[in-house]
Amino acid sequence: MIADRILGLALIALGLGAAWSAMQLQVPFAADPLGPSPFPTTVALVIALCGLAILLRPMHGFAWPERALAPPLLVVAMVGYALLMVPLGFLVSSALMATAVALLFGARIVASGVLGVTTAVALWLLFDKLLDLPLPRGILSL
Amino acid sequence: MQRRSLILATLAAPAIRPAWAQEGPITIVAPFTPGTGIDIMARLAAPVLQAALGQSVVVENRPGASGAIGTQHVARAAPDGRTLLMQVNTFVMAPPMFRGAQPYDPVGQFTPIIHLTNGDLVLAVNPDIAATTLAEFVALARTRSLDYGSPGNGTPQHLAMELLRQTAAIPEMNHVPYRGSAPAIQDLIGRRLAAMVLPIHTALPLAEAGRVRMLAVGSPARVAAAPQLPTFAEAGVAGADVDLWYGLLGPAGMPPAMVERLRAVLSEWVRSAPAQSALTAQGMQPVGDGPVEFARLIAADQARWTRVVRTANIVAE
Amino acid sequence: MDVFSALGGGFGVALQPGNLLLAFIGCILGTAIGVLPGIGPLNAIALLLPFCLALRLPPESALILLAAVYYGSGYGGRITAILLNMPGEPSAVLTTLDGHPLAKQGRGGAALAISGIGSFVGATLSVVAMTFLSVPLAKVAVAFSPADYVALIAFALSLLGAVSDGPAVKAWAAGCLGLLLAMVGVDSGTGVERYTLGSLELLGGIDFTVLAIGLFAIGEILLLIETRLRVEAAKLGGGEPLRLREVIFCLPAMLRATGIGFVIGVLPGAGASVASALSYTAEKRLNEANGKFGQGDMRGVAAPETADNAAQIGNLVPMLSLGIPGSGTTAVLLGALLMYNITPGPLLFEQRPEVAWGLIASMYIGNAMLLLLNLPLVGIFARLLTVPAWVLYPGVLALSFAGVYAASNSAFDLLLAVAFGVMGWLFRKMEIPLVPIVLGFVLGRMLEDNLRRAMSLSDGDIWALVGSPVSMVLWAMTVAAVLWPMARALRR
Numbered sequence: 001m002i003a004d005r006i007l008g009l010a011l012i013a014l015g016l017g018a019a020w021s022a023m024q025l026q027v028p029f030a031a032d033p034l035g036p037s038p039f040p041t042t043v044a045l046v047i048a049l050c051g052l053a054i055l056l057r058p059m060h061g062f063a064w065p066e067r068a069l070a071p072p073l074l075v076v077a078m079v080g081y082a083l084l085m086v087p088l089g090f091l092v093s094s095a096l097m098a099t100a101v102a103l104l105f106g107a108r109i110v111a112s113g114v115l116g117v118t119t120a121v122a123l124w125l126l127f128d129k130l131l132d133l134p135l136p137r138g139i140l141s142l
Numbered sequence: 143m144q145r146r147s148l149i150l151a152t153l154a155a156p157a158i159r160p161a162w163a164q165e166g167p168i169t170i171v172a173p174f175t176p177g178t179g180i181d182i183m184a185r186l187a188a189p190v191l192q193a194a195l196g197q198s199v200v201v202e203n204r205p206g207a208s209g210a211i212g213t214q215h216v217a218r219a220a221p222d223g224r225t226l227l228m229q230v231n232t233f234v235m236a237p238p239m240f241r242g243a244q245p246y247d248p249v250g251q252f253t254p255i256i257h258l259t260n261g262d263l264v265l266a267v268n269p270d271i272a273a274t275t276l277a278e279f280v281a282l283a284r285t286r287s288l289d290y291g292s293p294g295n296g297t298p299q300h301l302a303m304e305l306l307r308q309t310a311a312i313p314e315m316n317h318v319p320y321r322g323s324a325p326a327i328q329d330l331i332g333r334r335l336a337a338m339v340l341p342i343h344t345a346l347p348l349a350e351a352g353r354v355r356m357l358a359v360g361s362p363a364r365v366a367a368a369p370q371l372p373t374f375a376e377a378g379v380a381g382a383d384v385d386l387w388y389g390l391l392g393p394a395g396m397p398p399a400m401v402e403r404l405r406a407v408l409s410e411w412v413r414s415a416p417a418q419s420a421l422t423a424q425g426m427q428p429v430g431d432g433p434v435e436f437a438r439l440i441a442a443d444q445a446r447w448t449r450v451v452r453t454a455n456i457v458a459e
Numbered sequence: 460m461d462v463f464s465a466l467g468g469g470f471g472v473a474l475q476p477g478n479l480l481l482a483f484i485g486c487i488l489g490t491a492i493g494v495l496p497g498i499g500p501l502n503a504i505a506l507l508l509p510f511c512l513a514l515r516l517p518p519e520s521a522l523i524l525l526a527a528v529y530y531g532s533g534y535g536g537r538i539t540a541i542l543l544n545m546p547g548e549p550s551a552v553l554t555t556l557d558g559h560p561l562a563k564q565g566r567g568g569a570a571l572a573i574s575g576i577g578s579f580v581g582a583t584l585s586v587v588a589m590t591f592l593s594v595p596l597a598k599v600a601v602a603f604s605p606a607d608y609v610a611l612i613a614f615a616l617s618l619l620g621a622v623s624d625g626p627a628v629k630a631w632a633a634g635c636l637g638l639l640l641a642m643v644g645v646d647s648g649t650g651v652e653r654y655t656l657g658s659l660e661l662l663g664g665i666d667f668t669v670l671a672i673g674l675f676a677i678g679e680i681l682l683l684i685e686t687r688l689r690v691e692a693a694k695l696g697g698g699e700p701l702r703l704r705e706v707i708f709c710l711p712a713m714l715r716a717t718g719i720g721f722v723i724g725v726l727p728g729a730g731a732s733v734a735s736a737l738s739y740t741a742e743k744r745l746n747e748a749n750g751k752f753g754q755g756d757m758r759g760v761a762a763p764e765t766a767d768n769a770a771q772i773g774n775l776v777p778m779l780s781l782g783i784p785g786s787g788t789t790a791v792l793l794g795a796l797l798m799y800n801i802t803p804g805p806l807l808f809e810q811r812p813e814v815a816w817g818l819i820a821s822m823y824i825g826n827a828m829l830l831l832l833n834l835p836l837v838g839i840f841a842r843l844l845t846v847p848a849w850v851l852y853p854g855v856l857a858l859s860f861a862g863v864y865a866a867s868n869s870a871f872d873l874l875l876a877v878a879f880g881v882m883g884w885l886f887r888k889m890e891i892p893l894v895p896i897v898l899g900f901v902l903g904r905m906l907e908d909n910l911r912r913a914m915s916l917s918d919g920d921i922w923a924l925v926g927s928p929v930s931m932v933l934w935a936m937t938v939a940a941v942l943w944p945m946a947r948a949l950r951r
Contacts, residue, residue, distance in 0.1 A: 065686070094857045
């Protein structure tokens with residue numbers, strides 16, 4: 001129940017914030033009678049109203065995950081992947097990420113490592129060689 | 143597909159290597175959506191450059207904000223010949239429309255490479271409008287505020303109509319901006335819009351089918367595609383000449399040898415027979431002027447259109 | 460009849476061995492590309508255009524190849540939508556609603572099969588409709604004013620409350636959130652920045668791929684990783700294949716979907732998303748008594764698929780008769796035609812009938828080819844799910860990231876995708892449906908554009924929005940669709 005209340009509050013905050021931001025827009029010259037503000041403002045206010053409805057009539061609880069640490073760890077892995085892809089290059093960062101994710105899914109260390117490298121190499125061949133879509137080289141100047 | 147042509151081109155291009163020491167694809171940024179005039183020009187030019195330079199050349203669409211987003215991207219890119227920009231007069235028309243910080247400086251942040259083609263624009267009205275000549279249109283427009291469409295704020299079509307309005311002393315016209323030409327044409331045919339400035343190759347088939355009526359052409363002289371159309375000047379409104387120019391640019395500071403290489407390749411292509419026929423079908427005439435003339439055109443156009451934009455703003459408020 | 464002989468001529472062109480081979484290659488290439496996240500049919504078509512010119516392919520052949528690639532990629536998007544809950548393009552989003560539950564019940568192959576069959580039926584019937592109704596429909600297309608579009612899209616969005624099983628208010632919040640996300644970026648009409656939070660990368664707006672991959676792919680993986688260490692994969696491949704009885708069961712739905720899809724497709728810009736959304740919700744409402752929509756009802760896959768394909772054929776009507784591209788891809792096809800010095804428009808049918816009819820026939824052949832190619836392979840595709848999670852999902856993740864990066868060259872987009880992923884995960888845990896977010900996102904821009912155009916044309920007169928009979932009817936239906944679930948909730 002409390003999860004829904006928090007959700008309701010969050011939506012109200014988001015809606016009001018977005019509406020306020022839209023109303024602050026300064027239009028240098030009038031291109032059309034409506035302008036860029038009314039539509040986002042209305043939509044944002046509807047979100048706030050929905051938030052209010054959810055706050056007043058909460059319906060659902062939050063089911064804590066069985067393995068509470070796994071999702072946050074995965075998020076860390078993905079953020080790391082996103083940040084490291086350019087400096088380390090696609091091959092290295094993908095291998096690391098794939099290994100980490102496989103481990104998080106419960107595979108053994110050696111298997112994860114093998115998978116990580118295989119996946120990275122296979123994808124790199126697909127994108128860089130076959131499709132001619134360059135991926136970052138990073139620390140390997142191949 | 144691209145691999146094979148790349149390998150062939152690389153084998154055939156050892157002599158051309160010197161000007162392009164870097165590896166990796168060359169990107170021509172087309173700051174508008176696929177299917178627009180700029181996008182087509184970019185896609186026509188890409189294989190030509192690819193064959194001549196031995197490098198893979200790709201077209202990247204980065205639409206938004208009247209082309210400002212893609213253009214900004216190129217302004218910030220390194221001047222190593224790997225990022226190029228295909229643009230149309232909107233290039234100089236868009237910046238003055240941004241009050242506050244201008245998104246880019248068309249003169250200072252870019253290296254003009256080649257002025258590729260010119261396109262003709264015509265004034266078209268929907269069949270219900272009671273005007274068969276430009277003079278009648280002007281008279282009608284002075285009696286009530288007509289609705290006209292354009293593919294977006296700051297596009298050549300928009301500003302051309304503005305320039306016409308100012309030059310012909312029409313007190314007010316209601317501009318309806320659209321996202322691209324297609325929905326605007328739809329409303330023009332559907333008689334919700336009174337008039338629109340269109341590229342000639344778009345207007346011709348519609349006029350032949352009776353869906354729109356062309357009144358006059360904006361070029362300085364009559365055009366072969368529609369010789370019966372008077373020019374704006376002939377029809378009574380002098381000084382409102384408009385046309386579309388398409389050109390290729392790069393970020394400021396490109397080495398002159400590189401610029402010359404690109405200019406030479408494209409200039410030769412634009413004057414070749416297959417290119418001429420492809421371009422004429424688009425209502426464009428090949429030009430092929432180099433960086434010096436192109437820079438002059440950009441500067442002159444910038445002054446001209448900035449004036450139009452500022453004047454229009456004052457009236458709108 | 461003259462029109463028949465012209466269509467026959469078109470088929471004659473499309474059925475030449477060379478062109479059939481091109482269709483075959485196009486379908487395979489397209490499917491492969493469609494499975495890859497981030498790479499869409501637009502990229503593929505744009506890549507192939509210079510190739511077509513270099514090979515000096517005649518325009519009909521080039522169009523056949525491009526149409527086949529386009530269809531193939533749509534199908535590839537269905538494969539990931541059904542098997543992995545990862546829609547490859549906006550119109551595949553609705554397929555996930557019933558397609559993925561079916562896959563989890565082991566019937567992924569059956570879902571893919573009905574998707575292919577639905578597409579084929581939609582295309583076939585639409586081609587027939589187009590043959591006879593092109594000319595009158597083109598007039599209808601042009602008569603639709605911006606105000607009418609507003610009413611239509613508002614109606615489509617109002618049905619969002621019905622799309623999912625959960626509480627309607629959460630669906631609406633989700634839909635509005637999608638609308639808001641669509642407005643991030645520079646407003647093209649006035650040049651002001653909206654919701655960009657000072658970030659340069661957001662100036663261009665949010666990419667659909669980033670949103671879809673984040674919400675669906677990353678969100679899904681976050682959800683999966685919560686539970687048991689090893690996902691039991693054995694049963695996922697063993698479900699029953701599609702039975703003829705089921706196909707016949709879906710036929711009425713497919714017929715209705717064709718009607719809805721084709722008519723909406725004819726309206727330029729309305730697009731396949733509106734069509735598939737409307738047909739899905741229509742089917743759900745019509746079959747409220749005996750349907751299990753949302754848990755794996757075959758009609759929940761058949762209807763949007765059929766509508767989507769019918770809409771794509773419908774899209775050709777304004778393009779071929781008026782030169783107005785109906786969607787992003789028809790715009791690229793238009794560009795392709797222009798490169799061959801062919802200007803689509805009212806004269807195309809007279810001057811270059813072989814191109815016009817060849818295009819129509821090619822879209823039909825593309826669908827047929829896809830069905831022939833993919834039905835036997837559907838079982839193999841479905842086996843994808845038997846791969847253990849620790850092997851499959853790292854690959855899916857890396858593939859998604861590679862696709863996003865290759866398309867946008869920006870690490871920011873990757874981070875944004877992860878952010879959406881977290882959002883998608885949390886939302887699913889709180890029973891907030893994801894499909895309305897995507898629908899709101901896709902339709903938001905269209906809605907706002909048309910609203911502002913309508914206001915421009917009417918000089919700010921808001922009553923213009925209900926000015927025509929069409930808009931009045933649609934608004935009435937919208938109000939009903941919004942009030943109905945509220946009335947039902949209050950009665951409880």
